[in-house]
Amino acid sequence: MTDQNQTPEGTEAEAMPDTAAAESPDGRIxxxxxIQALEAELAQIRDQHLRALADMENLRRRAQREVEDAGKYxxxxxxxxVLxxxxxxxxxxxxxxxxxxGGDPLVDQLAQGVDMTLSSFxxxxxxxxxxxVDPLGERFDSKLHQAMMEVEDRTKPAGTVxxxxxxxxxxxxxxLRPAMVAVSRGGPKEGAPAPETPGSRVDTSA
Structure with missing residues (x-):
């Protein structure tokens, strides 16, 4: 008669944890x-070390940039x-x-003194x-200039200061402060060919 409480052969081995399979008969790993466990731990430590080095480098660069910016600004x-x-x-x-x-020596001396002070300043x-930023005659740049008004000037390309x-x-x-400017309107678009005048075209068909 078969004992109902008897464990089928192999069932205990299959239920055994994987770590137990790596143990020696006396229970030691x-x-x-x-070695595999130590290698995994070493890889983890190496990864943490590299991450720490990267964080330190980023921190150093950030601190250096802040010091440079503090010096500049x-x-x-x-x-x-003082503007x-x-x-x-x-x-x-x-x-x-x-x-x-040139009319009044006193006025001339005063004007010359103002010019010298302004140059030194x-x-x-x-x-x-x-x-x-003194953009007279340049193309309007919203990053540096602030347009205060438009001026009708057909001799200049539209958008010229x-x-x-x-x-x-x-x-x-x-x-630090945008240049406040007046820009032209109604002139030719920048890069557009200039209007031809009679006799200006050269006939190359011959």
Whole structure:
């Protein structure tokens, strides 16, 4: 008679965990299994180490970029405050244009002093990485210019800066203040061929 409580042959071995298969008869883990476990742990540690190195490099670059930006743009707020001084000096220099000088020696000396002060002031700004944006005659650029009005001027391509109402400034590679300008309208499109005049066409059919 067959014992109903008897376990079929092989059932116990199939139910045994995989780790047990790697154990030696006395219950210890085999060297091969131990090596595989250590290799897996080493690979994990190596991956964590590489990730940590990448994070440290990114942090170093970010800190370096912040230091460089701090050096470039540290005077941004101060620069904006002193632009009004530059504007006033420009207005004072324009108050006595060169064609109106030569009549009064005192006025001439005063105008010359304003010109020298304005020139020195501009050089000081450039020393600190602050450059003027004076786009007269250039194509309008919304990144650097602010259009205040349009002027009918058919001698210029549409969108050309025909008047600078207020000089703009950039600090390093950032816009500090846009140039306020007037742009032309109604002229020929940039790159379009100029209208022909009688006799201007050369006949090449001969």
């Amino acid at each position: 085999s060297p091969e299994a131990r 540290a005077v941004t707020k101060f620069a904006r405050d 009004a001084v530059s504007d006033n000096l420009e207005r004072a220099a324009q108050a006595v244009p060169p064609e109106k000088r 501009r050089q000081t700004l450039e020393t600190h990485g602050i450059r003027r 025909v008047q600078v109402l207020q000089t703009g400034y950039v600090i390093a590679d950032r816009l």
